[in-house]
Amino acid sequence: MRINTRYLRQIEVIGKENQFKLLNSSALVIGAGGLGSAAIAYLAGAGVGRIGIADGDVVEVHNLDRQFIHAGKTGMNKAESARMFVESLNPDVEVRTYANFSKESAYMVKKYDVVVSCVDSLEARHEINEVCFKLKKPLVHAAISGFDGELMVFDFRSKDTPCYSCIYPRACRAKFNPVVAPVAGIAGSMQALETIKLLCGYGVTRDLLRMDFRHMEFFRISVSKRKDCPVCSTP
Template sequence: MVAVPVMGLSTAQRERYLRNIDVVGFGTDGQERLLDSSVLVIGAGGLGSAALPYLAAAGVGRIGVVDGDAVELKNMQRQVLHTELGRNKAESAAQRLRALNPDVHVDVFPEFLTYERACELFVDYDLVMDCCDTFGAKFMLSDAAEAVGARLIWASAVGMQGQCSVFGVPDEHGERLYLRDLIPTEPDPDDYPKATEIGVLGAMVGQIGALEATEAIKLLAGFGEPLVGRVMVLDALRGRWDVLSLRKAPRQTRSAG
């Protein structure tokens, strides 16, 4: 299913999206492009709970939500999209998004993706957003996006630190970067900190998820300068944002998935 082309904004839509339209560079054309666009969000946990409502509220016409997990009590400190324990996160998120904005069509995928399934779904959307919480999943999603030429917004958040970048969009050198240009090989699970070990502050995850939504809206509406060839890094403990440059890295032959 694809988003139905918007034939001009209705009076109600002009009022709903007025503050979007007023943003310099956005305008009515940007809002119409947004309503005609589609995003597939992988993960409706901490990052997804922040990103998804802003995508829906902004008027992204079609949003796919993928998550095979169920809401647990330990999620509630940061996964503010959900209110019902035990419910599938994709289904819970979809209900909230539909209530937030009736203009938006929500596709629900209550499943954990494989590489093959990711490749299958990615080509049906204008943009993919990685809101997962493990490096294994992130490398799989990035490899699948690279295989089918999908644009991907990537982020990670743990403890008091987060990162975000835009992959699959040509940089100033005409090269399309992906996660393996930032981290060439998937790290061993014992070599990086996890939220289950060092915790994660909900408000900090919200900052990174909102940043992902901002980058998505810029790309889909066609304005601003996306985080291409750059990685934005948040050190929330010290109240500091940094931007790191990223270039295409030499690749080794690897097997899919």
Template sequence: MLSRKELQRYSRQIMLPQVGEVGQQKLSAARVMVVGLGGLGSPVALYLAAAGVGELHLVDGDKVEVSNLQRQILYKVNHREKPKAEVAARQLTAANPEIRVHAHPHMANQNWLRKRVAEVDLLLDCTDNLETRYSINQVCREVGRPVVMASVRGFSGQLISFDFSTSRSPCYACLFPPRQQREPLNCAGAGVIGPALGVIGSMQALEALKLLLGLPVASLARLHLFEAETLELRPLQVQGNNDCPVCGQNQRS
């Protein structure tokens, strides 16, 4: 049962037939991990907290820098040199004290992910580190957790989701084989326009809510390419790769 306070706070989304009280209860019971609390993780975490996702785990080992403030909307000038995960947890708790927010102020390496991902229902990859992304992909597949991944460089964004509770699902390594990839420039090296991160981060949060609610997810095994300069959004279907080092054996079975 939702409390009177919850019914009032979430009334506008409870009105939606796709959500209702049952859907809001699903969100309140959900446990979600956000890895990376920069330009993508900021809008993602804000929208998930506002929507009433019951438990958020915020993972980032960086501290707030002045150059972050152009696009990382969770932070203010007085947050400089403070751990992003801890600042973000305080900001979200202030925005919605009815949810539980846990700060993990360190980088998400593969060993740590293996210990913690099984404890959540969904993971959102908001990082700009390719090694971390491959680790997230592998661990989420191992433990059967869905993941929503996104990235933005310059004016260009990408979004894709995988539901690894389905054994036949392709994975990120099917689309971008590790041996063929080089570490891309991050925002510090390539530059980025802030609102493009807001657009893709909002889409990422939307897909996460749809996954939690059991609604159709447009980005499931479909890479969505967004060009902010032209406002074009183009979907591409992803196929399984028999030679994928993560799930190729499953694709052959």
């Protein structure tokens, strides 16, 4: 396989071998909203060869301040709109689209090397966490609210990795999160970066990163596996 010139700048940093790895890798992005728009755009641009996109919502005008990949596609399904964006940005990337994620979605997670969680409800985050833990699939999590964001990579291939439920107790409620548009772009771009590092075999942070963009303060929090975690503790 020949690498075309589109990756020239990136190859100067990561090398040809890692670029080949990316082109032969796959990522499932769940949620094509604010976080997902940035994550999908950078994963596709960087040449992650196969990208799955799961989202059952349609594009609305009030999404467009941060969900730039859906420009001009109001009323269209977000996964389908994201597919069109990726295909126009980088024809090297193969895209598959899915409806919303549920606990029954293990079949789609199995097909990918890594899962990128870009959803906006706690319930969905817990469902994704449970499926990824069961399948030992690395999970790149981010969440945003107002001027704040957080990021964590759960690499379930390692036995001592904590899970999302170790940090946040189960709470089944959907929450509408107001957000300043660029916060979504920053956190989603960080998810793409951590995913690329993970796929190339670079080390990724094992800490929870909390980001206060209002004051530009960043905190790394060391998180351990919780002994009584209902998801990942061993009896």
